[in-house]
Amino acid sequence: MTRLRAVILGALGIVLLGVLWEAYKALGPAAGFEAFGIQLLPRTSDLAMPHLIDMLDRALSPVNTAADSQPVWLTVTLACLSSLGTAAVGLAVGAVVGFGLALLMLRFRIAESAVLPWLILSQTVPLIALAPVIVSWGGRVHIGEFEWQRWMSVAVIASYLAFFPVAVGALRGLQSPLAAQVELMHSFAAGWWRTVLHLRLPASVPYLIPAVRLGAASAIIGTVVAEVSTGAKGGIGRLIIEYAQSGSSDPAKAFSPIAGAVLMGLATAGVVALVALTLGRFRSNEVPA
Amino acid sequence: MTAVQVTGVTKTFTTKAGLVTALDDVDLTVEKGEFVSLIGPSGCGKSTLLRLIADLDTPTSGVIEVFGKSARQARLDQDYGIAFQTAGLLPWRSVAANIELPLQLHGVDRVGRRQRVAQLIELVGLGDFARSFPEQLSGGMQQRVAIARSLAERPELLLMDEPFGALDEMTRERMQSELVRISAETGAAVIFVTHSIPEAVFLSDRVVVMSPRPGRIRKVIDVKLGDARGEGLREESAFFASVTEVREALHGAPATGTARGVDTR
Ligand SMILES: Nc1ncnc2c1ncn2[C@@H]1O[C@H](COP(=O)(O)OP(=O)(O)OP(=O)(O)O)[C@@H](O)[C@H]1O
Ligand SMILES: [Mg+2]
Numbered sequence: 064m065t066r067l068r069a070v071i072l073g074a075l076g077i078v079l080l081g082v083l084w085e086a087y088k089a090l091g092p093a094a095g096f097e098a099f100g101i102q103l104l105p106r107t108s109d110l111a112m113p114h115l116i117d118m119l120d121r122a123l124s125p126v127n128t129a130a131d132s133q134p135v136w137l138t139v140t141l142a143c144l145s146s147l148g149t150a151a152v153g154l155a156v157g158a159v160v161g162f163g164l165a166l167l168m169l170r171f172r173i174a175e176s177a178v179l180p181w182l183i184l185s186q187t188v189p190l191i192a193l194a195p196v197i198v199s200w201g202g203r204v205h206i207g208e209f210e211w212q213r214w215m216s217v218a219v220i221a222s223y224l225a226f227f228p229v230a231v232g233a234l235r236g237l238q239s240p241l242a243a244q245v246e247l248m249h250s251f252a253a254g255w256w257r258t259v260l261h262l263r264l265p266a267s268v269p270y271l272i273p274a275v276r277l278g279a280a281s282a283i284i285g286t287v288v289a290e291v292s293t294g295a296k297g298g299i300g301r302l303i304i305e306y307a308q309s310g311s312s313d314p315a316k317a318f319s320p321i322a323g324a325v326l327m328g329l330a331t332a333g334v335v336a337l338v339a340l341t342l343g344r345f346r347s348n349e350v351p352a
Numbered sequence: 353m354t355a356v357q358v359t360g361v362t363k364t365f366t367t368k369a370g371l372v373t374a375l376d377d378v379d380l381t382v383e384k385g386e387f388v389s390l391i392g393p394s395g396c397g398k399s400t401l402l403r404l405i406a407d408l409d410t411p412t413s414g415v416i417e418v419f420g421k422s423a424r425q426a427r428l429d430q431d432y433g434i435a436f437q438t439a440g441l442l443p444w445r446s447v448a449a450n451i452e453l454p455l456q457l458h459g460v461d462r463v464g465r466r467q468r469v470a471q472l473i474e475l476v477g478l479g480d481f482a483r484s485f486p487e488q489l490s491g492g493m494q495q496r497v498a499i500a501r502s503l504a505e506r507p508e509l510l511l512m513d514e515p516f517g518a519l520d521e522m523t524r525e526r527m528q529s530e531l532v533r534i535s536a537e538t539g540a541a542v543i544f545v546t547h548s549i550p551e552a553v554f555l556s557d558r559v560v561v562m563s564p565r566p567g568r569i570r571k572v573i574d575v576k577l578g579d580a581r582g583e584g585l586r587e588e589s590a591f592f593a594s595v596t597e598v599r600e601a602l603h604g605a606p607a608t609g610t611a612r613g614v615d616t617r
Contacts, residue, residue, distance in 0.1 A: 243440050246408050251454045252428045261457065265444050344485070345444045 113315040121315035139323040146298040153221025154282040161229030194292040221285035225278040232274020236267025268345035355541035356382040361414030376566035389552035397567025432509040433502030439494035441486040472500040492523040561601040571601040
């Protein structure tokens with residue numbers, strides 16, 4: 064029942080957003096609102112704020128005038144799938160690294176105080192600054208037949224964002240068992256690994272699920288931003304830039320890849336939620352994210 | 353042969369408020385198959401003593417031997433089973449899987465595990481609940497699961513810290529009878545912490561009365577009620593004589609009131 068309510072509320076939110084958009088477009092000042100030379104509210108012209116119906120119409124029509132041109136929605140969907148693949152690789156790498164770091168911090172108390180500040184610091188490095196560095200490092204990787212691809216750099220950047228919430232959530236989860244439960248394992252003469260396997264890991268599931276959800280969202284944002292800033296081809300980030308550049312002549316087109324990116328994020332959250340459902344019995348004490 | 357030999361054990365804790373002497377020069381011997389209760393006011397070191405025997409903590413000084421070995425070796429050899437005041441079940445495991453846990457950890461094969469778990473579930477009378485999860489059980493049923501789990505490896509020593517503390521009076525008396533039966537059947541030595549004088553007397557061969565600050569053994573009382581501990585025993589005069597003896601030992605003089613932290617149920 065609560066799930067149904069969440070869906071309805073979510074749908075209502077989207078409708079409300081659309082209504083606000085059209086209402087502002089109809090009623091707002093044509094030149095927007097400017098103060099101290101800064102544009103605070105956008106212009107309401109069709110150029111700045113196309114009608115929703117125009118965006119939809121644009122999404123359904125071909126990308127350009129070429130005879131074999133695909134419809135915009137198909138191009139956007141394919142680009143989204145490509146980005147999703149990259150983000151999934153990034154998330155997988157990030158989750159493994161994040162969980163590994165959490166295990167390390169769990170095992171060695173010193174590691175926790177030594178590593179944790181660096182983890183937090185790592186997240187303050189702006190992504191835009193990082194992207195070119197990683198691309199240029201990647202460019203130097205040649206191992207036999209293996210050639211570093213641009214999308215791999217993008218995946219690395221995505222994993223850079225994704226590992227953090229996983230590491231923090233996993234550490235909290237692994238440390239969540241009560242002293243009495245840990246002592247019980249001790250009384251069974253279970254070593255560190257077995258305690259992790261039979262007690263700490265299952266106990267961490269309620270913490271891992273929101274952590275992975277957050278990590279997945281971060282991986283997608285990282286992927287899109289990295290695609291924009293590295294110019295990697297094939298992904299949704301590239302499409303956002305490309306379509307935005309045709310903005311003055313075709314303003315409604317630019318909103319298709321943006322909508323695509325949003326839907327991609329929602330789909331990912333849905334997939335994580337589905338996976339979480341299969342872990343039902345570990346979730347009796349789930350903690351809110 | 354002795355099951356547990358505690359010699360000159362002292363345990364101090366360093367706290368913010370200063371040094372706390374939880375146990376001061378404690379000596380205790382528990383023979384094989386013997387049922388010994390620890391009773392005393394809150395904070396007299398009962399749990400601490402049990403934890404030291406279980407090697408969940410180490411004494412500040414003194415020696416603890418379990419079946420002639422160090423406490424640590426006995427723990428590694430799984431010579432004891434332990435049940436705490438709270439059942440401490442893993443919520444994601446079913447009743448059967450919770451009981452199975454120690455067997456699984458020690459590499460008992462699947463068939464062996466299933467047989468043993470079926471026996472244990474029968475033993476504690478939870479036959480219909482093997483597949484239930486802990487949250488679906490009452491406190492008393494959870495406690496029985498914990499007891500079954502402590503028996504899984506057929507230990508020759510059972511350590512129990514107020515296992516019936518959270519139970520209602522009726523369940524409690526039934527569990528006491530079951531425990532008497534189980535300990536007789538398995539021949540295990542039991543060290544049993546309780547706050548209830550009748551419970552201690554009903555269950556035990558010997559009752560160890562402790563006093564706090566610092567934690568010491570004040571008196572050890574032999575309860576000679578014989579082996580036939582039926583329900584009728586609770587009505588017998590020998591039973592009441594022992595209850596009175598324990599109560600007087602707790603107060604350090606003939607009883608006038610009730611010692612703090614000890615109920616006389
Ligand atoms: N980990 C610890 N750190 C500091 N002090 C402790 C610790 N464990 C026990 N103590 C102290 O040792 C003393 C004995 O504690 P213990 O838990 O053994 O008492 P107890 O007899 O089991 O009491 P109760 O009947 O209330 O369970 C208490 O004064 C307690 O404050
Ligand atoms: Mg205690």
